[in-house]
Amino acid sequence: MKKIFLNFALVFLIVSNAQTYKKPLVSPITEKDLKTDMYQMAADQFWGREAGTLDELKVSMWFADKMKATGMKPAGDNGTFFQFFDMYRHQISPQSSVKIGGKNIQLWKDILVQDVTDNQFTAPILYLGKVEPQELASKNISGKVVAIRVSDLNIAKEMTLFERRYPGFIRTKYYKEIEKLGAKGIIFITDAISDKSWVEVVPQMTRGIYGVEGVREKVEVGIPVFWIKQDNENWVKNNPEISLNIQTETYKYPSVNIIGKIEGTDPxxxxxxxxxxxHQDxxxxxxxxxxDTIYNGADDNASTCVALLAIARSYHQQPAKRSILFVIHGAxxxxxxxxxxxxxxxxxxKENIVAVxxxxxxxxxxxxxAALLGGEAPHKNSEELVKMAFDANNESTQFKFLKAWDLPEHPEYxxxxxxxxxxxxxGIPALFFTSVLHSQYHTPQDESENINFKKLYKMTEWIYRTSWKVANENERPKLIQNFKLER
Ligand SMILES: [Zn+2]
Structure with missing residues (x-):
């Protein structure tokens, strides 16, 4: 009985859901091509593809040639594959200097400057040792630079790159309260964790911060935040004076999006x-x-770049009704x-982009x-789009979803x-496909050798099958009414 019922259900499903478009063509997507492209793109020849450097431009030129070879047509500016844009880069200027108790302190060696912000003044240091933010109100810190001894913060230890992010957590813990109470600056004295992270955060801090039109165009205004090592704690004990001249510089750097398309067949x-x-960078x-010093970024994110080349080969052989726009972002x-x-x-x-x-x-x-971010509320912004991704997964790849990564309370955001x-x-329906973090994330060991090519193939197939539905269904996916992100 059960079996008969099932068969009826199946027939009914096929009849009522009769496809009005062709089946997806998976065969042009091959593990071999994924591997070949990956070993080229994540090779040392591109020196880690950093945004705003010749290496990013070089890989972008190379990638445009690969796009062309798949049969894509250029869809960037002026008939090219490129959309150039300016990044703003703000850095601490090398002319900057810090003196504590009359002694010159060497920038980036003995003292770190955490924020890119201009500050020139002389002020007394108030040594507070170990102190919690809620104790600061009683310490009369206004007009002074406070020296705080950091002690092992227990939050977020489960996060990847915990050590590298640790100085950021510490800053977040104290900054607002100290600024509110009218202090002129902060000196954090390291603990065991930040001693370890020192070498990792120096390249971030010296690189500075980046913006683009509408976001971080100018240097932010704020009080200076410094780090010194616990071995040098004596410098700030007995409340000496700090004299600082922190200047910033802003440059424009070019970055580039690489854009190609395969036109649809429906008029x-x-x-x-x-x-x-x-993204290529x-x-x-x-x-x-x-x-190893070259951060090759094989998984992050050569993996998606080579997947999109493979998907383009399929669309070139069998275009869909809608056009496919391939955008490899810079920076x-x-x-x-x-x-x-x-x-x-x-x-x-913009209104012609049906989904991302x-x-x-x-x-x-x-x-x-695997994880589908944007698959669940509050991140889900289109019911139909999510259903297409689920259906595509049911048809073939059968991933079990790592749903925790899409929750608003997930520590990684x-x-x-x-x-x-x-x-x-x-306001465009969008999904984020990922196989999530791993222990080699943002290290030089994120290399081609460590890619799981079977997995990369499956993820590529899943994205392709999802896109095939979006590109062929009569109705485009709708936005959820009153959709709002929690941050
Ligand atoms: Zn990435």
Whole structure:
């Protein structure tokens, strides 16, 4: 009885859901091509593809040639594959200096400057030792630079790159309260954890911060935040004077989005676009880990770039009704700058972009698990789009979903950390496909050798099958009414 019922159900399903479009064509997507492209793109020849350097431009030129070879047509500015944009870079100027008790302190060696902000003044230091933020109100800190001994903060230890992020957590813990109470600055004295993180945060702090039109265009105004080592704690004991001249410099640096398309076949729907995206940049050359200094960014995010090349080969052989727009963003690692730029300066009408399927880090971890961010409330911004991704997964890849990564209380805030976000903010249905973090994330060991190519193939197939539905269904996915992100 049960079996008969099932068969009826199946027949009914096939009849009522009769496809009005062709089946997806998966065969042009091959593990072999993914591997070949990956070993080229994540090779040392591109020196870690850092945004705002010749290495990012070099890989972008190389990638445009790869796009062309798949059969894509250019869809950037003026008939090219490129959309150049300016990043703003703000740095501490080398003319800056700090004196404590009349003694010159060497910048980046003996003292770190955490924020890029201009400050010139002389003020007394108030040594507070170990102190909690709620105790500060009684300490009369106004007009002084407070010296605080950091002690092992227990929050967020489960986060990846905990050590590298630790000085940021400490700053967040104290900054607002200290600024509110009228202090002129902060000197943090390291603990065991920040002693270890020192070498990792120096490259971040000396690089400075980046912005793009509308975001961090100017140096922020704020009180200075310094770090000294606990070995040098004596410098700030007995309340000496600090004299500082911290100056900043702002430059414009070029970055670039690489954009290609494969036109749709339907005379009307071909004016609508399914946007598939990834980012080409990574972290360049930084402090050594296991004797390697090149941060190749194989999983992050050559994985999605090569997946999109594979998907393009399929669309070239069998185009869909709608057009496919392939956007490889620049400067993602510097704050989603390429996607912010493109979301506000798209080269096709914004209302013609029916959905964004973004991938970031899709080539690691268990073959049978993956995450779909934007798959659950409050991040889900289109019921229909999420259903298409679920259906595509049921058809073939059968991933078990790592749903915790999409929860607002997840400690990594992972949903907010890739290029789909600027599109979501301008009201386009969007999803983020990922195989999530791993222990080699943002280290020189994120290399081609460590990619799980079976997994990368499956993720590519899943994104492709999802995009095939979006590109062929009669109705485009709708936005959820009153959708609002929690941050
Ligand atoms: Zn990434």
């Amino acid at each position: 009307k729907l071909k004016n609508e676009y399914v946007l598939l995206s990834g 990574h972290d360049g050359i930084r402090h050594p880990v296991n004797n 993602e690692e510097r704050g989603l700058l390429g996607s912010r730029w493109h979301a506000s300066h798209p080269l096709v009408p 399927l973004n991938g970031d880090m899709i080539g690691r971890n268990d073959n049978n698990e 992972f949903y907010f950390r890739s290029d789909h976000v600027p599109y979501v903010r301008v």
